[in-house]
Every structure is written in structure tokens, then in C-alpha cells.
Amino acid sequence: MSKSTGISYRQVGDYKIPNIILPPEQANITVGKWGMMHKDYLEHNKSGLFMLMVTKCTLWPYLTDVDRQANEMYDLLIEQMIEAEGVTEELKEQDQLEWIQRMGNIQQRAREIVCSELIYS
Numbered sequence: 001m002s003k004s005t006g007i008s009y010r011q012v013g014d015y016k017i018p019n020i021i022l023p024p025e026q027a028n029i030t031v032g033k034w035g036m037m038h039k040d041y042l043e044h045n046k047s048g049l050f051m052l053m054v055t056k057c058t059l060w061p062y063l064t065d066v067d068r069q070a071n072e073m074y075d076l077l078i079e080q081m082i083e084a085e086g087v088t089e090e091l092k093e094q095d096q097l098e099w100i101q102r103m104g105n106i107q108q109r110a111r112e113i114v115c116s117e118l119i120y121s
Contacts, residue, residue, distance in 0.1 A: 007055065018055060029060045034074075035067030038119045070118050077110040 009016040031039070039059070042050040053059035081087075085102065092099040 029064055031060065031063045032067040032071065034070030034114065034119060035063035037115070038066045038070075039063050041120050066118060070114050073118065074110050074114050077113055078106055081106045081110065 008019045010019055011017075039050075042053070050059070053062060082103075085106065087099065087102045087106065091102075
């Protein structure tokens with residue numbers, strides 16, 4: 001193993017591979033759906049930033065925060081749309097199919113907004 005700029009490496013054939021180990025406090029971090037979607041976006045569209053975050057061990061806390069923000073935004077959007085569009089329990093009792101269709105539409109729009117505002121930006 002050689003040392004360079006605080007990162008240790010191991011030799012594999014002709015290549016030096018960084019030894020990246022999560023700090024103990026990050027070993028049990030669970031990232032939800034939104035965080036994993038953002039991870040895939042970073043990995044495939046912003047690979048330099050992704051690798052920097054991996055090597056500095058900031059990726060998982062960041063993804064956890066993105067996931068939390070996305071969940072909060074999604075829940076708030078659904079709540080606001082339900083109120084604005086009058087999708088009530090009364091409607092659910094009177095016309096279940098209409099209620100299901102409207103709720104599905106609201107959920108889809110909320111997902112699209114969260115994705116465009118947080119996940120794929």
C-alpha cells in the first residue's frame with residue numbers, strides 16, 4: 001500500500017486502487033427510494049462529483065438528506081393537491097373509482113415534481 005494525499009491504495013496488477021472504507025458512523029446508513037434514484041443520476045450523469053463524494057465519504061449522508069427532503073416534499077405536495085382539488089373522504093365514499101383515479105393522478109404529478117426539482121437536478 002502506498003500513501004498519497006491521505007488516501008491509501010492497493011496494487012492490483014498495473015493499477016493502484018483506492019482503499020475506500022466507510023467510517024463506522026456511516027456503515028449502517030439506510031438510503032430510501034429517492035436517495036437511490038439520485039445516486040443513480042449522479043453516478044451516470046455527474047460521475048466526477050459522484051467519485052469525489054465517494055472518496056470523501058460524503059455520499060451516503062448526502063443521499064440520506066436528499067431522501068428525507070424528497071419524502072417531505074412528496075408528502076406536502078400530495079397534501080396540498082388533495083386540498084386544492086377537493087379530493088375528500090366524502091368523494092371516496094360516493095365514488096371510489098373517481099377517488100382512486102384522482103389520487104393516482106395526484107401521486108404521479110407529485111412524483112414528477114420531486115424528480116424534476118430534487119432527484120434529477
